[in-house]
Amino acid sequence: METPRGLPPFPLSPTGPAQHIASGTLVGARHAIDHVDDAVVALAGLRRRLVGAVHRSKRVAGLPVRDGEREAGVLSRARRVAARVAVPGDTADALMHALMSDACRQQVQAGNAGPRPAVRISMSTPVASRSFSAARLLRLLPPPRRLRPLLRRLPRVAHEPLAERILARAVRRVDPVTLDLVRGRRLGIELEDLGLAWVFAWSGERLLACHEPAEATVRGSATDLFLLASRQEDADTLFFQRRLILTGDVELGLTVRNLLDRLPWEDLPLGLRIVLHRGSHLLRAARDAHRA
Structure with a gap:
């Protein structure tokens, strides 16, 4: 018996893993x-x-x-x-x-409502x-850590392609000859408060997400990584204050950081710059407000 056109050959159970x-x-x-x-x-x-x-x-x-x-x-x-x-x-x-x-x-x-009564102007x-x-x-x-239980429920395919695309757009203006220094090397990025982690490698033509263990990993909060990406905070300051931590192959991590430091901010796509700049300001202001 032929399967009706447009339907999957094996209908999924309402309680199957895909539905879950x-x-x-x-x-x-x-x-x-x-x-x-x-x-x-x-x-x-x-x-x-x-x-x-x-x-x-x-x-x-x-x-x-x-x-x-x-x-x-x-x-x-x-x-x-x-x-x-x-x-x-x-x-x-x-x-x-x-x-x-x-x-x-x-x-x-x-x-x-009419004019307000005159009041003494105070400077403070x-x-x-x-x-x-x-x-x-x-x-x-909500602070990023409150989103962690929610994001844990999302499958990797829901967020990994987006992270890959954003980083690929960020590095596409880097000289390919320079990127050959990290060809095939695997760098991990971990957002501790969100519970998200990815591993990326430069294939020689494009940046790709991979599921192999990272050779070096940069770990920190979403806010601090946003501040670093938007050039609102200096990498040396963040690492010195232990707000960002580099583990694994330190030489690889420093090489990647130096490559990104050479990328002129104005070479990034304008839309990405707007998101990074305004997003980092908002995240830092929200974090300061919660701490206060």
């Missing part, structure tokens, strides 16, 4: 989305704080609430960023229109208040 993995992946992905949604709302709250400062400045300067040129610039900028991170333009438009509408409504409501209290509010918002972002 898919179920775990679904639960983990939804949990991660919930945390991302929390962060988006927290950032929207931070944006409203900044809009309040803009409104007060406009009121003093006698400027109207709406600024067509500024709004067009916001939409244009959002579309450029969206194109670099594979977000549809209409999605970016809808998001920015919602945020700008909320900002206008916020400013109109503040204007209708407003700054401390703003810092406290920003810290409260940043604490809503």
